Amino acid sequence: MANLLTGNLQPIPILVYHQIDQAPPKGSPFRSLYVAPAAFARQMMLLKWLGYTGLSMTGLQPYLSGERTGKVVGITFDDGYLNNLKHALPVLMRYGFSSTCYAVSNLIGQTNVWDEGIGIAQTALMNKSQIHQWLENGQEIGSHTSNHVNMSEINDETCHLEITHGKTDLEAAVMAPVEHFCYPYGRYEPKHCDMVRTQGFKTATTTQRSRCHNGTHMFEIPRIPIVRSTTLPQFWLKFASSYEDRRK
Numbered sequence: 001m002a003n004l005l006t007g008n009l010q011p012i013p014i015l016v017y018h019q020i021d022q023a024p025p026k027g028s029p030f031r032s033l034y035v036a037p038a039a040f041a042r043q044m045m046l047l048k049w050l051g052y053t054g055l056s057m058t059g060l061q062p063y064l065s066g067e068r069t070g071k072v073v074g075i076t077f078d079d080g081y082l083n084n085l086k087h088a089l090p091v092l093m094r095y096g097f098s099s100t101c102y103a104v105s106n107l108i109g110q111t112n113v114w115d116e117g118i119g120i121a122q123t124a125l126m127n128k129s130q131i132h133q134w135l136e137n138g139q140e141i142g143s144h145t146s147n148h149v150n151m152s153e154i155n156d157e158t159c160h161l162e163i164t165h166g167k168t169d170l171e172a173a174v175m176a177p178v179e180h181f182c183y184p185y186g187r188y189e190p191k192h193c194d195m196v197r198t199q200g201f202k203t204a205t206t207t208q209r210s211r212c213h214n215g216t217h218m219f220e221i222p223r224i225p226i227v228r229s230t231t232l233p234q235f236w237l238k239f240a241s242s243y244e245d246r247r248k
Contacts, residue, residue, distance in 0.1 A: 004197070004218050007066030011211035013239035014060070014074030016223040019123065021083040023228050029119045032227040037087040043226065043235050044091050047073055050240075054097030056140035057180040057203050064203070064212065064221075073239055074212075075099035076205060076223060078182060079112060079144060082124040085134055093137055101126075101134060102144035102182040102205075105169040114148040114184075128173050135176055142180035143167050143201070152187040156195075163195050180204070181219075193219040209247040211239070222248070 006012075023034040035043075047054055054075045055063075062068040075092070077084045080103035092099055107113065109127030112120065126134065131141055143166040145151075151159050163181070170178045179202045183192065186207025196204045196219055203218050210222035224244045226235065237243040 006064045006212055006214060006216045006218060006221075008064055008069075008212065008214055009066065010069065011213050011242075011245070012060065012063055012072060012074065013211045013244070014057075014076060014205065014221065014223045015226050015239065016205070016207070017075075017077050017084075017088070017226050018079060019081050019083055020077075020087040021081075021123075024121055028121065030115075032229060034228050035226060035230070036228070037091075039228075039230075040088060041091045042232055043230075044095050044097065046232060046236065047097075047239075048095045050236075052239075054092065054095065054099060056098040056100040057142060057205070058100070058140055059098050061202065064216075064218070066214075074223075076142075076182070077101040079148070080104060080108070080125045080131070080141075081112075082126050082130060085126055085130050089134065089137055089139065092139065098138050098140060100140040100142045100180055102142040102180075103131065103170060104144045104146070104148045104184075105166045105173065106146040107148065108170075108173060112148075131174050135174060140180070141170060141174055141176065141178060142182060143170055143178050144182050145184055148184045150185050150187050151183060151192050152189065156191070159192060160195055163192075163199050167199055167201070183207075188220075193217070210245045211242075213245075 018033040052071045111122040145162040146165040181201040181204040208222040
């Protein structure tokens with residue numbers, strides 16, 4: 001961790017989900033970001049059947065640093081939707097998996113208001129009590145800034161405040177450390193990596209597509225998108241082969 005680079009000798013897949021729920025009608029914006037509960041359950045069952053352990057970013061850290069080896073998969077959820085608690089948590093608990101859900105600190109208990117302008121349906125986000133339930137059942141909360149901002153479109157002072165309050169406000173709300181960060185929209189610059197690091201975060205995830213390879217920067221970690229149309233064979237290809245590595 002001292003040199004900010006991962007040390008895993010084998011590629012580590014880190015999955016990213018958004019909503020675990022039935023998709024809205026055809027033609028709805030970003031319909032692909034919904035994964036049906038039954039599909040999610042099948043995916044987690046396949047991981048377990050193949051001998052993989054699903055881990056949060058904290059659980060994954062010894063593997064990223066090279067201190068441990070094994071069949072592991074990172075599981076992350078962006079935005080903090082209530083349907084993650086309702087539909088994903090029981091499945092994760094069934095298989096003994098942990099995960100990290102990146103919450104938007106200033107919108108806890110509200111909806112995905114950042115999506116209103118592009119016509120995406122408003123969906124409930126977890127409130128404080130529900131986040132506590134998520135944590136009490138072995139899952140983790142990470143930060144997705146204070147207001148789900150596009151960091152490439154705001155000035156440095158505002159970025160700093162979004163990163164800082166995204167951490168401290170969440171920690172105050174959930175009374176637990178918040179050590180992992182996710183760039184909203186996947187938008188960031190090298191200076192933002194430094195801002196995240198100086199606030200005490202241990203990792204930051206992106207929307208760059210790939211498994212995590214040896215030498216990956218801890219604050220530019222790629223992930224594997226799992227979407228509504230991902231079939232079970234495609235799911236296997238995504239985490240167990242170089243399929244996603246070719247899509248960097």
